Ligand SMILES: Nc1ncnc2c1ncn2[C@@H]1O[C@H](COP(=O)(O)OP(=O)(O)OP(=O)(O)O)[C@@H](O)[C@H]1O
């Protein structure tokens with residue numbers, strides 16, 4: 284719950300005035316509903332019994348004034364509630380999104396980001412439902428219980444004590460069974476989210492399912508998962524409903540006992556009619572109020588379950604000692620550097636991915652001169668070529684030793700500074716669902732230079748031919764699926780090439796290209812080396828070797 288505690292504390296401190304006012308108004312409302320309404324009604328009934336017309340009209344007038352005051356308070360309460368809840372839903376999404384990006388900025392976790400798509404929307408909704416319930420149900424109910432207890436205690440202290448103790452029994456019961464309910468919910472939530480992920484995974488691989496003729500298999504498989512989930516959900520709901528039923532029965536026992544006691548007092552002439560009516564009215568209000576709260580337990584458990592799930596997801600990503608406040612407020616202050624990017628040095632570097640056992644680098648030493656070079660990185664799949672570059676980019680920090688850029692340890696350099704000077708085009712050829720040109724110019728640090736470079740690249744005949752039937756100002760589609768694999772790959776490479784940074788790293792740039800296009804790309808790289816201090820190319824493709832001034836073998 285580390286992340287949730289952080290969100291809760293931050294939200295309360297950001298919205299302390301609104302939270303304070305709404306809590307105050309909620310308590311005021313419950314005071315209006317109970318004491319004021321019930322005593323006015325009791326006054327009117329008592330006056331009616333005594334045929335005291337004046338007091339009846341007086342009671343009626345008071346009832347109107349109290350109702351007007353109630354409406355005004357309620358209106359203000361709603362206005363604050365609307366803004367608070369709407370703000371919360373949007374705020375949580377933004378906060379979690381920025382947390383996800385910031386925590387991975389300097390140490391990419393092994394987490395699959397797709398896993399967060401469903402829970403982030405669900406947590407935002409659930410947190411808003413939960414807060415709404417706390418504000419509209421829980422706080423007023425607790426306030427309400429205390430007001431009733433106070434009134435009962437004042438009028439008949441033993442009644443107040445009985446009332447308080449019996450309500451504490453209900454709360455004790457709730458606390459006692461809550462862990463079993465949450466455990467049940469946790470299992471069910473895991474299954475629901477698992478199924479949703481299964482759906483997303485299927486949608487991401489829809490083509491494969493259709494091409495391989497696996498439609499019926501997938502439908503049956505999903506049906507089976509859904510049925511299993513449904514059975515568990517029904518079992519869980521029945522389990523909760525049974526306990527809700529027990530608690531509701533306890534409420535009725537309290538009401539019966541109190542009423543019986545009041546009636547006895549009245550028959551023994553130890554209580555006047557006014558007090559009797561007030562008590563009975565309050566007891567009926569108590570029944571409605573507390574029943575609503577008890578009935579909302581399943582919804583609260585639902586919200587809690589979702590929040591618990593995302594908290595567990597985030598916990599996998601957050602190391603034990605991570606300070607969330609520091610991550611979010613980016614307390615790490617880096618010294619400013621003006622580096623020429625002449626050399627990179629690996630000094631006794633060891634690196635192992637967290638939660639794995641095989642080291643990728645062990646006491647690795649290498650000095651790389653970057654001046655006017657095209658450097659190749661080659662070696663077998665899985666040997667650590669991409670990891671090597673990710674360490675330079677500070678996407679991971681080495682476990683031992685040091686990586687130095689121009690003699691400065693990268694751990695002391697702001698990762699944003701490194702990434703403004705080294706452009707890394709990774710192996711993935713995904714695109715944003717934005718215009719293709721927007722994708723190409725993404726992260727560009729000098730738009731006029733980027734446009735000029737782009738113009739130059741688009742004069743190459745094979746590139747022009749590649750995009751002959753594509754409008755570069757049209758959207759690329761989700762992940763870029765509206766254009767071909769080669770078109771996507773070239774769009775990403777061009778994006779790196781046009782950006783006027785000192786160093787360009789291309790990870791497997793030629794794997795989806797036809798021979799002619801590849802030849803042209805090699806020519807472009809040769810021509811563009813004048814714009815760069817160094818181009819580093821990770822590749823298995825021997826045709827690219829001709830470009831290299833130097834090769835690093837893995
Ligand atoms: N985030 C990660 N968590 C754990 N292990 C990882 C992670 N990323 C890579 N690895 C492991 O580290 C090793 C090196 O991976 P890397 O991607 O650097 O290889 P590579 O040489 O670039 O391979 P390829 O040529 O296939 O791209 C692999 O065995 C891989 O399974």
Ligand SMILES: [Mg+2]
Pocket residue numbers: 668669670710790
């Ligand atoms: Mg790789």
